[in-house]
Amino acid sequence: MNGVHDMGGMDGFGKVEAELNEPVFHEEWESRVLAMVRAMGAAGAFNIDTSRFYRESLPPHVYLSSSYYKKWFLGLEEMLIEKGYLTREEVAAGHAMQPGKALKHGKFDLTQVERIMVRGKFARPAPAPARFNIGDRVRAKNIHPATHTRLPRYVRGHVGVVELNHGCHVFPDSAAMELGENPQWLYTVVFEGRDLWGEDGDPTLKVSIDAFEPYLDPA
Amino acid sequence: MSEHHHDHDHDHSELSETELRVRALETILTEKGYVEPAALDAIIQAYETKIGPHNGARVVAKAWTDPAFKKALLEDGSKAIGTLGHVSRVGDHLVVVENTPERHNMVVCTLCSCYPWEMLGLPPVWYKAAPYRSRAVKDPRGVLADFDVTLPKDIEIRVWDSTAETRFLVLPMRPAGTEGWSEEQLAELVTRDSMIGTGFPRMPGAPS
Numbered sequence: 202m203n204g205v206h207d208m209g210g211m212d213g214f215g216k217v218e219a220e221l222n223e224p225v226f227h228e229e230w231e232s233r234v235l236a237m238v239r240a241m242g243a244a245g246a247f248n249i250d251t252s253r254f255y256r257e258s259l260p261p262h263v264y265l266s267s268s269y270y271k272k273w274f275l276g277l278e279e280m281l282i283e284k285g286y287l288t289r290e291e292v293a294a295g296h297a298m299q300p301g302k303a304l305k306h307g308k309f310d311l312t313q314v315e316r317i318m319v320r321g322k323f324a325r326p327a328p329a330p331a332r333f334n335i336g337d338r339v340r341a342k343n344i345h346p347a348t349h350t351r352l353p354r355y356v357r358g359h360v361g362v363v364e365l366n367h368g369c370h371v372f373p374d375s376a377a378m379e380l381g382e383n384p385q386w387l388y389t390v391v392f393e394g395r396d397l398w399g400e401d402g403d404p405t406l407k408v409s410i411d412a413f414e415p416y417l418d419p420a
Numbered sequence: 421m422s423e424h425h426h427d428h429d430h431d432h433s434e435l436s437e438t439e440l441r442v443r444a445l446e447t448i449l450t451e452k453g454y455v456e457p458a459a460l461d462a463i464i465q466a467y468e469t470k471i472g473p474h475n476g477a478r479v480v481a482k483a484w485t486d487p488a489f490k491k492a493l494l495e496d497g498s499k500a501i502g503t504l505g506h507v508s509r510v511g512d513h514l515v516v517v518e519n520t521p522e523r524h525n526m527v528v529c530t531l532c533s534c535y536p537w538e539m540l541g542l543p544p545v546w547y548k549a550a551p552y553r554s555r556a557v558k559d560p561r562g563v564l565a566d567f568d569v570t571l572p573k574d575i576e577i578r579v580w581d582s583t584a585e586t587r588f589l590v591l592p593m594r595p596a597g598t599e600g601w602s603e604e605q606l607a608e609l610v611t612r613d614s615m616i617g618t619g620f621p622r623m624p625g626a627p628s
Contacts, residue, residue, distance in 0.1 A: 206531055206532060207530065207531055208530050208531075208550055208553040208554040209530030209531075209553070209554065209556075209557045209558070209581065210554065210557060210558045211550075211554040212554070212555075214549075214550040214551040214554045214555070215551050216551060216566050217546050217549075217551045217552045217555070217563055217566040217567070218546060218551070218566075219544065219546045219566075219567065219613075220544065220545060220546070223544050223545065225467060225468050225541065225542055226464075226468075227545075228439070229439075230438060230439045230442040230443075232464040232467075232468075233442050233443075233446055233460060233464075234442055235463070235464070235467070235542075236459075236460035236461075236463040236464050237445065237446060237449060237455065237460065239463055240449075240454075240455045240459060240460060240463065241449070241454065241455065244454060244455070246454070249585075253531075253532055256532070257531075257532075265550070269533070269545065269548045269549070271438060274438070274441065274442055274445070277445070278441075278445055281449075286452070286454065287448050287449075287452065291448050292444065292445070292448070295443075295444035295447060295448070296444075296447060296448065296451060297447075297448050297451035297452045300452070300453075301452030301453045301454055304454060308453055308454060308455065308456065309454065309455045309456065309459050310455075310456040310458075310459050311456060311458055311459045311462060313459060314459055314462040314463055314466070317463070318466055318470075318471075319511050319538075320511025320512065320513070320537070320538055320587075321511065321585075322511065322512050323512070323513065323584075323585040324512060324513070351531060351583045351584060352583070353530050353531060353581065353583060355530075355557065355558075365515070367513065367584070367586055370513075370584060370585060371585075373584070387584050387586070389515075389580075389586070391578075397557075397558075398558055402558070403559065403560070403561060403577065405573075405574065405575060405576050405577050406560060406576075406577050406579065407576060407577070407578045407579070408557045408578075408579045408581060409578070409579070409580055409581065410581045410583045411581075411582070411583045411584035411586050412583070412584075413584070
């Protein structure tokens with residue numbers, strides 16, 4: 202979706218302000234939100250792409266004015282309601298009012314913690330040979346799906362070169378909408394800065410994205 | 421823009437609306453039998469104590485001292501790090517990119533906040549906030565200036581936008597004057613920002 206989360210190339214957000222000796226969490230509730238998102242994801246309530254889609258779907262003014270973990274919280278709460286894991290009445294009451302829905306991987310308890318400390322695997326067997334080779338020129342498609350996509354706006358329509366082939370991975374555009382993993386070839390595609398930003402762009406800049414095969418046409 | 425959460429003025433004896441909502445959600449998830457609060461505590465403890473830039477620093481220091489490891493690391497980051505039992509379990513899809521006198525690498529996630537957690541811990545607020553995400557792909561030299569980092573005029577800047585489940589770690593250049601240093605000594609010089617590409621390692625003798 203063409204949301205405010207797709208920030209690459211936008212102006213006006215000001216200086217990057219790094220905090221010296223930043224703590225891991227600024228408030229205790231932030232850590233609880235992170236843990237709940239990890240736990241409910243690991244229990245099978247949602248996949249990582251669906252959770253990203255819910256955060257992107259926050260109204261633009263809410264997205265821009267909420268802290269990072271506030272966005273995580275708002276996305277999590279809405280997603281769990283819409284997927285039937287809790288109800289708005291329960292949220293309003295602050296307590297469970299009916300039994301829980303079965304989770305694909307069961308309750309998230311202490312025995313589950315170790316397994317989520319290793320990153321998940323997103324590579325899948327290839328359903329078809331790769332369409333592109335390293336060195337091929339490709340054009341990022343001019344697509345504007347209203348649903349989740351990982352093709353940022355700032356490369357759409359531009360020509361780049363395939364630099365790496367990462368194999369076949371879960372396709373976020375499908376997974377986010379719970380339409381299955383639909384594995385697709387994944388490539389690092391590199392663009393010249395001036396092709397993206399025009400003649401005034403930094404001539405020393407190259408930018409790459411990781412692009413799924415359905416995002417690309419031969420050029 | 422308030423990506424930063426700095427409510428230092430409010431009375432901490434009074435819970436904010438957000439705190440109340442977060443507590444309520446955890447209560448509901450617990451009562452419905454979805455999560456065990458102790459398991460949430462364990463997740464938080466791992467991120468607060470076990471996982472951080474020291475993991476990445478050890479990998480970088482080893483690459484600086486062991487040419488065969490460096491070669492393997494650049495060919496397949498996940499596989500090479502998997503051979504180091506003592507480093508956090510990185511999982512698949514880690515790509516290590518090398519800084520050279522000709523090329524400086526910088527990592528961003530313009531769409532959200534993708535970051536090599538297992539190597540660097542949870543990302544700092546600035547990495548997840550709009551100023552960095554918007555500008556890194558268009559004006560990386562301007563972003564570096566915000567970090568008081570200046571690069572030679574002609575060096576290529578390569579920005580890696582983490583748009584999929586691939587994760588990127590920058591292998592910075594080894595500082596001069598560190599000949600004969602041990603891996604442990606070298607690891608002390610490796611900063612988090614040097615592995616994101618928004619900084620350099622510390623120089624020998626500089627305060628840590």
